[in-house]
Amino acid sequence: MHVSHFLLPGLAAAAAVLPRGVDHTSPAAPALVSRQGDAAACTAPQKRVEWRTLDAATQKQYTDAVLCLRTKPSKLGLSTTLYDDFTWVHANLDKAIHFVAQFLPWHRYFVHLYESELKNCGYEGVMSYWDWTLDIEDPSKSAIWDPVRGFGGNGVGYHRFNGVNPVLDVCVQDGPFANMTVAYTNEVHSPHCLSRNFNNGIEFPGDMLSFAYSPKTIAGIQAKPGYDDYRQYLEGNPHGAIHSAINGDMGPASSPNDPIFFLHHTQIDRLWWLWQQARPEHQLDYAGRKTQDVEEYTLTASLEDVMPYLGFAEDLKVADVMNTKTSTLCYEY
Ligand SMILES: [Cu+2]
Numbered sequence: 001m002h003v004s005h006f007l008l009p010g011l012a013a014a015a016a017v018l019p020r021g022v023d024h025t026s027p028a029a030p031a032l033v034s035r036q037g038d039a040a041a042c043t044a045p046q047k048r049v050e051w052r053t054l055d056a057a058t059q060k061q062y063t064d065a066v067l068c069l070r071t072k073p074s075k076l077g078l079s080t081t082l083y084d085d086f087t088w089v090h091a092n093l094d095k096a097i098h099f100v101a102q103f104l105p106w107h108r109y110f111v112h113l114y115e116s117e118l119k120n121c122g123y124e125g126v127m128s129y130w131d132w133t134l135d136i137e138d139p140s141k142s143a144i145w146d147p148v149r150g151f152g153g154n155g156v157g158y159h160r161f162n163g164v165n166p167v168l169d170v171c172v173q174d175g176p177f178a179n180m181t182v183a184y185t186n187e188v189h190s191p192h193c194l195s196r197n198f199n200n201g202i203e204f205p206g207d208m209l210s211f212a213y214s215p216k217t218i219a220g221i222q223a224k225p226g227y228d229d230y231r232q233y234l235e236g237n238p239h240g241a242i243h244s245a246i247n248g249d250m251g252p253a254s255s256p257n258d259p260i261f262f263l264h265h266t267q268i269d270r271l272w273w274l275w276q277q278a279r280p281e282h283q284l285d286y287a288g289r290k291t292q293d294v295e296e297y298t299l300t301a302s303l304e305d306v307m308p309y310l311g312f313a314e315d316l317k318v319a320d321v322m323n324t325k326t327s328t329l330c331y332e333y
Pocket of ligand 1: 291
């Protein structure tokens with residue numbers, strides 16, 4: 001298995017939570033507000049659907065809205081665009097939001113923030129997910145990669161592994177994001193083409209590690225009884241395997257560079273949502289380690305933990321997003 005920060009956190013580039021350089025300063029984060037509750041205000045939760053069930057016009061409207069993010073200024077005061085803000089926030093928080101309890105709630109709200117910006121860019125449909133369990137016959141041939149009704153396909157060029165360095169010159173050359181330039185590699189400003197490097201750790205593309213997200217594997221994970229166990233299996237297997245198998249920009253902590261990131265994470269969120277629904281006691285089940293920091297290894301996670309968004313959005317508590325059917329989120333699957 002080649003190195004991917006999603007599978008081997010110890011080798012991840014050091015996460016810098018503070019911005020560096022003149023171009024990359026951000027305003028002070030707004031004060032924390034609690035937004036929990038208000039379930040009564042969510043009377044008509046939006047039902048998220050699988051990408052392939054959207055009609056062609058809605059799919060086009062979605063990818064057009066993604067491209068629209070590239071025309072809007074950064075909300076963080078960066079020299080790059082609103083599109084790149086998502087990458088920047090995710091990359092700078094790398095160690096705070098992966099391989100810790102907060103992985104699921106943090107990405108749940110992150111997807112919600114993205115959906116809100118797509119709506120500001122004219123998208124009128126619902127947020128959708130990529131159910132990769134439908135594609136295990138040959139993930140590299142999934143309809144999700146269709147140039148017209150999907151996200152474009154594999155990068156074109158020399159597919160390879162490059163040790164700890166991501167392979168970011170295998171450019172996507174078809175579909176709505178063909179030859180698109182993205183701004184960051186990890187947290188470093190480093191413009192390059194959107195890259196995909198389909199693989200299974202040995203071959204290109206091979207089976208794209210489909211064993212890790214087969215219906216059978218997923219059923220086993222969904223049956224895990226406690227949050228901490230569940231989160232670890234979900235993050236490690238299907239989540240990490242998809243990042244590694246697509247590779248290119250999906251490999252490093254700057255993975256929101258690839259628009260497929262958000263459909264992948266909506267699917268992860270959907271599985272957690274289904275797991276929460278399966279038993280009523282799961283709704284507020286939350287546990288595990290709070291931080292990757294070895295010195296603070298004994299700290300255990302709590303619903304009162306604050307999730308950071310580095311000034312892109314208000315920080316909020318884990319408790320605020322445990323239930324998707326409140327005024328904060330208001331959706332279901
Ligand atoms: Cu992530």
